[in-house]
Amino acid sequence: xxxxxxPDLYKIEVPxxxxxxxxxxxxxxxxxxxxxxxxxxxxxxxxxxxxLPGLEELGIDLKKTxxxxxxxxADHLGLVSSLATESSRVYFNQPDATFIQPxxxxxxxxxxxxxxGFPEDEARRAxxxxxxxxxxxxxxxxxxxxxxxxxxGINDYTFQCVATPGHTRGHMCLYEPDKKILFSGDHILxxxxxxxxxxxxxxxxxxxxxxSLNAINDLDIEMVxxxxxxxxxxxxxxxxxxxxxxxxxxNEVLAIxxxxxxxxxxxxxQMTWDIDYKSxxxxxxxxxxxxxxxxxxxLKYLLEEGKVQQQAQGQGxxxxxxx
Ligand SMILES: [Zn+2]
Numbered sequence: 001x002x003x004x005x006x007p008d009l010y011k012i013e014v015p016x017x018x019x020x021x022x023x024x025x026x027x028x029x030x031x032x033x034x035x036x037x038x039x040x041x042x043x044x045x046x047x048x049x050x051x052l053p054g055l056e057e058l059g060i061d062l063k064k065t066x067x068x069x070x071x072x073x074a075d076h077l078g079l080v081s082s083l084a085t086e087s088s089r090v091y092f093n094q095p096d097a098t099f100i101q102p103x104x105x106x107x108x109x110x111x112x113x114x115x116x117g118f119p120e121d122e123a124r125r126a127x128x129x130x131x132x133x134x135x136x137x138x139x140x141x142x143x144x145x146x147x148x149x150x151x152x153g154i155n156d157y158t159f160q161c162v163a164t165p166g167h168t169r170g171h172m173c174l175y176e177p178d179k180k181i182l183f184s185g186d187h188i189l190x191x192x193x194x195x196x197x198x199x200x201x202x203x204x205x206x207x208x209x210x211x212s213l214n215a216i217n218d219l220d221i222e223m224v225x226x227x228x229x230x231x232x233x234x235x236x237x238x239x240x241x242x243x244x245x246x247x248x249x250x251n252e253v254l255a256i257x258x259x260x261x262x263x264x265x266x267x268x269x270q271m272t273w274d275i276d277y278k279s280x281x282x283x284x285x286x287x288x289x290x291x292x293x294x295x296x297x298x299l300k301y302l303l304e305e306g307k308v309q310q311q312a313q314g315q316g317x318x319x320x321x322x323x
Contacts, residue, residue: 012025022229024047028060035066038070071186093163159176171187181225188224188235199293213239254302263313263316
């Protein structure tokens with residue numbers, strides 16, 4: 001289960017049962033003074049039952065361990081509250097910390113989805129089963145906030161924080177310029193495309209994401225250690241593929257819009273999804289929820305580019321190609 005990557009740097013693959021991502025990679029930098037764990041897994045026994053014995057095998061003392069969490073999603077952050085001890089620092093970013101504060105509730109996302117065509121009962125079921133709701137930290141964690149450019153030194157490594165908004169508002173990578181390695185969280189993955197989604201038209205996460213891909217492209221990287229799936233080496237090529245993917249997706253959305261006014265839910269139902277269900281109707285509400293969020297992100301991007309227009313229709317919101 002524990003895999004050595006570089007001197008004092010290890011990876012533990014933590015399973016995510018029933019999740020298409022299959023597993024999350026937790027990385028450990030071991031040091032006699034203080035060790036660092038990057039991302040943790042969900043707050044569920046299937047994750048702790050693998051991560052804890054792995055840490056023990058490495059001789060990690062949690063009283064002498066800090067944590068760096070790349071972003072707010074439950075598969076990265078969920079387990080940290082049960083791992084962190086009183087002396088642990090939990091490094092995190094401000095935008096995601098603000099987002100998960102109590103009060104930023106699911107009702108807002110649900111109202112937005114319904115206005116944009118999502119059937120109300122499906123929205124309710126999607127939220128009930130959302131991993132972010134089921135497997136997040138139940139305890140409030142005190143974060144030590146890091147900003148772009150801040151550094152963390154452990155053992156022979158000096159990591160620089162690189163703000164990479166897009167997948168979430170505050171997503172942060174860690175870069176080691178001497179070793180030329182990047183802990184990419186969910187910003188760049190190899191055989192899956194990171195989900196870029198939105199539940200409001202106030203932000204433009206796809207535009208931010210493309211900007212964050214460019215920021216990474218400027219770095220000298222020999223090895224990418226992502227949050228899911230395999231470690232890989234050709235970062236520049238992957239950046240190009242991801243940019244191309246989103247351009248193709250945006251074009252697909254434009255083609256779907258054709259001449260008829262459509263809401264975001266209707267657009268999502270016609271996009272192609274790499275998923276094992278025969279038709280949109282067969283998608284579980286949870287998968288429709290993620291698909292819908294991606295459709296909104298692409299619509300917003302096209303809106304900002306001046307390629308589509310938006311108008312109120314009845315209680316809802318519809319889109320059409322710009323004239
Ligand atoms: Zn994520």
